[in-house]
Amino acid sequence: MLDPQIIFAGVLNGLLAGGIYVLVAVGLTLIYGVLHIINFAHGSLLMLAMYAVFWLWRLVGVDPYVALPVVTAGAFIFGFVLYRLVIGRFSHGRDENVLLITLGLSIVFDNAALLFFGGETQTIDVPYAGSFVQLGAAFLPLPKLISFGASLLICVILGLYMAKSDTGKAIRAVAKERQGARLVGIDVDNIFAISYGIGIACLGAAACLLMPTFYVTPTSGNAFVLVAFTIVVLGGMGSFIGAAVGGFIIGITEALGGLFLGEQLGQIGISLIFILILLLKPTGLFGSRA
Amino acid sequence: MKKQVTISVSRRGFVAGALAGSLAAPSVLRAQSAAIKVGLIHPVTGFVAYNGQQGRLGGTMAIEDINKAGGIKSMGGAKLEALLGDSQSKVEVGVAEVEKMNEQGVAAYIGCFQSPVTIAATQAAAKYNTPFLVDVAASDVIVNRGLKNTFRLMPGFGVCVDDGIANLGNINKAAGSPAKTAVIVHESGEFGTGTAKLLASKLPSIGIEAKEVIAHDNPTRNFDNIALRIRSIAPDIVMMSNYQNEYMLLARTLFQQKVNVAGFYSILGGGFNYKFVKEMPDVSQYMMDVNHWFNPKSEKAQALKKRVEAGGALFTFEVYLGYSTAMLLADSLERAGSADKAKLTDAIASSTFKAELMPYGPTKFVNGQNQGAKPAVMQSIKGDIEVIAPEEFASAKAVFPKPKF
Numbered sequence: 001m002l003d004p005q006i007i008f009a010g011v012l013n014g015l016l017a018g019g020i021y022v023l024v025a026v027g028l029t030l031i032y033g034v035l036h037i038i039n040f041a042h043g044s045l046l047m048l049a050m051y052a053v054f055w056l057w058r059l060v061g062v063d064p065y066v067a068l069p070v071v072t073a074g075a076f077i078f079g080f081v082l083y084r085l086v087i088g089r090f091s092h093g094r095d096e097n098v099l100l101i102t103l104g105l106s107i108v109f110d111n112a113a114l115l116f117f118g119g120e121t122q123t124i125d126v127p128y129a130g131s132f133v134q135l136g137a138a139f140l141p142l143p144k145l146i147s148f149g150a151s152l153l154i155c156v157i158l159g160l161y162m163a164k165s166d167t168g169k170a171i172r173a174v175a176k177e178r179q180g181a182r183l184v185g186i187d188v189d190n191i192f193a194i195s196y197g198i199g200i201a202c203l204g205a206a207a208c209l210l211m212p213t214f215y216v217t218p219t220s221g222n223a224f225v226l227v228a229f230t231i232v233v234l235g236g237m238g239s240f241i242g243a244a245v246g247g248f249i250i251g252i253t254e255a256l257g258g259l260f261l262g263e264q265l266g267q268i269g270i271s272l273i274f275i276l277i278l279l280l281k282p283t284g285l286f287g288s289r290a
Numbered sequence: 291m292k293k294q295v296t297i298s299v300s301r302r303g304f305v306a307g308a309l310a311g312s313l314a315a316p317s318v319l320r321a322q323s324a325a326i327k328v329g330l331i332h333p334v335t336g337f338v339a340y341n342g343q344q345g346r347l348g349g350t351m352a353i354e355d356i357n358k359a360g361g362i363k364s365m366g367g368a369k370l371e372a373l374l375g376d377s378q379s380k381v382e383v384g385v386a387e388v389e390k391m392n393e394q395g396v397a398a399y400i401g402c403f404q405s406p407v408t409i410a411a412t413q414a415a416a417k418y419n420t421p422f423l424v425d426v427a428a429s430d431v432i433v434n435r436g437l438k439n440t441f442r443l444m445p446g447f448g449v450c451v452d453d454g455i456a457n458l459g460n461i462n463k464a465a466g467s468p469a470k471t472a473v474i475v476h477e478s479g480e481f482g483t484g485t486a487k488l489l490a491s492k493l494p495s496i497g498i499e500a501k502e503v504i505a506h507d508n509p510t511r512n513f514d515n516i517a518l519r520i521r522s523i524a525p526d527i528v529m530m531s532n533y534q535n536e537y538m539l540l541a542r543t544l545f546q547q548k549v550n551v552a553g554f555y556s557i558l559g560g561g562f563n564y565k566f567v568k569e570m571p572d573v574s575q576y577m578m579d580v581n582h583w584f585n586p587k588s589e590k591a592q593a594l595k596k597r598v599e600a601g602g603a604l605f606t607f608e609v610y611l612g613y614s615t616a617m618l619l620a621d622s623l624e625r626a627g628s629a630d631k632a633k634l635t636d637a638i639a640s641s642t643f644k645a646e647l648m649p650y651g652p653t654k655f656v657n658g659q660n661q662g663a664k665p666a667v668m669q670s671i672k673g674d675i676e677v678i679a680p681e682e683f684a685s686a687k688a689v690f691p692k693p694k695f
Contacts, residue, residue: 002522003522006518006519006521006522009518010514010515010518013512013514013515013518016514017511017512017514111335114334114335114339118339118340118343119334119335119338119339119340119341119342119343120340120565121340121534121535121538121561123538123542123569123570125569125570125572125573129542129545129546129572129573130545130546130572130695132546132547132548137518137521139546139547139548141546141547143546144546213542213546214511214539215535215538215539217337217339217340217535218335218339219336219337219339219509220509220535222509223509223511224511227511254512254515255514255515258515258516258519259515259518259519262504262505263504263505263506263507263510263515263516264478264505264506264507266515267507
């Protein structure tokens with residue numbers, strides 16, 4: 001039987017991991033909610049953002065947290081332009097085309113990264129990497145605490161932006177009723193591009209928060225995508241709050257599963273949740289029927 | 291007005307010409323096809339792409355050097371031609387590369403870094419009796435199936451575990467035997483699982499009990515739980531056997547989670563290299579690894595290290611093992627005097643090649659495994675890698691038990 005102190009530490013670790021999952025999943029759910037497509041390039045774009053963080057640190061010495069506004073803004077612009085020039089243009093308004101294009105883009109990005117950056121594992125060694133906060137048996141690394149707090153803050157800001165700003169309201173209108181939004185004068189194509197840009201900006205922020213504790217290779221983004229898909233389904237596709245709650249549930253499930261069942265078998269908890277939610281509540285915890 | 295020229299060829303003439311052409315072609319082709327094709331199969335994309343690229347670098351550098359030195363002299367200076375294959379870190383793709391290269395007429399294969407890919411690829415090559423030289427792949431299953439075409443210059447995980455255990459016993463004894471328990475963390479594939487099983491069974495022979503064996507997937511996003519579990523077990527030693535990314539991530543997590551033990555001791559630790567110890571000196575400090583290592587006293591090894599580093603790459607074990615394996619093939623071709631598969635297989639099997647870059651004795655293959663191959667034990671000390679065993683190659687004494695984080 002595990003010591004309750006260790007279980008407590010496991011729950012805290014799960015919450016901290018969940019913080020990053022939330023940010024990756026929020027981007028995915030936003031893109032799904034508005035464009036009604038699964039962004040297959042999500043993992044590859046996260047990987048590109050991680051390389052951006054790495055090279056900013058390596059070449060200019062910019063700390064990943066200091067780089068956050070720049071990388072987030074850069075990721076937004078990249079996502080916006082990518083949608084405008086490639087996804088929107090070549091999809092001809094068909095959802096299945098968008099799926100294929102994002103899948104194609106992911107292959108191009110992964111191989112371009114391999115060509116230009118090589119397959120080497122790249123890491124950032126920040127001076128505060130070894131700093132930690134002790135809470136009972138839990139040693140909480142400072143970079144993970146920072147990423148948890150920043151992730152929550154970004155989600156709140158994004159939530160407020162979606163609720164209060166004109167663009168946010170337009171995004172919600174397009175998500176709810178595309179044709180109606182067009183009829184009241186909303187530039188739907190522009191909203192698609194903005195939504196895609198915001199989704200990728202979330203990945204930019206996640207990359208900054210991840211790099212002090214993780215590594216980047218041309219395939220490293222994929223490690224977070226499957227879990228992000230599970231979170232989106234759990235929380236309800238297109239739901240912001242669902243992605244946030246789902247992220248933490250998955251983080252804690254993963255942590256406790258790992259502690260009680262071992263690291264490999266512990267992953268079964270995530271799959272079980274995925275299957276149960278599909279069986280019992282296919283719309284997810286906070287999703288509504290389409 | 292242009293004058294139109296019509297060349298008329300009768301049907302009979304065309305057939306005769308084609309026949310003459312086809313009869314003449316082989317001699318022309320023979321004159322041009324002196325090159326001996328060597329299939330280099332590595333995972334240059336996928337989750338172990340870096341290791342595969344390093345292996346390819348070593349193999350191609352050796353082939354370049356062989357060709358520059360005049361090729362295979364006993365075959366009239368025949369040049370080696372590298373056919374480059376990408377297994378994409380997948381078993382089925384590795385096998386497909388073997389088939390594709392067989393159709394292109396390869397004389398021998400070199401590869402494949404991952405044990406599962408190598409097991410399948412060597413088997414596929416065995417169908418055609420084509421020699422397969424394993425540059426890097428740790429599982430002993432590769433050479434334990436009685437395949438006559440398969441040869442491995444480097445030691446497998448059996449030898450690495452035996453040597454690693456013996457050396458750990460010596461290091462522990464010299465420090466007054468502070469280590470009594472261990473936790474083994476390994477990747478869940480053939481390489482990690484096989485190594486962990488051997489470790490768990492052999493640790494008691496040096497008075498150390500394996501308290502728990504923990505497997506993890508590739509990739510693993512987060513090692514926090516494993517760190518917690520290790521802390522709750524409180525072993526004296528943490529033993530690791532995993533690929534580069536997970537090795538590095540686990541080491542960093544153990545450092546961040548302040549898992550203080552007497553020592554970290556990995557067997558074939560995929561991430562233990564110059565890059566790791568230089569970029570993460572605090573994390574890597576005093577970590578030990580049983581692994582392939584070049585002979586630091588070899589001038590050729592030092593010269594190759596300089597060349598590789600001048601090209602912006604790291605001198606990792608994949609490079610010097612890939613290089614040495616290609617040199618073994620060239621030596622065997624030289625002695626066989628032919629690229630005939632049977633003759634070449636015999637020449638490799640009876641090889642006494644001296645792998646100058648490696649701290650090995652003369653090559654002697656028994657069931658395809660080089661008996662002279664040995665690993666070394668290294669320790670990261672102050673941002674550099676020091677050899678701490680075997681004694682004849684040691685550049686420093688082991689720091690054990692290690693100071694706390």
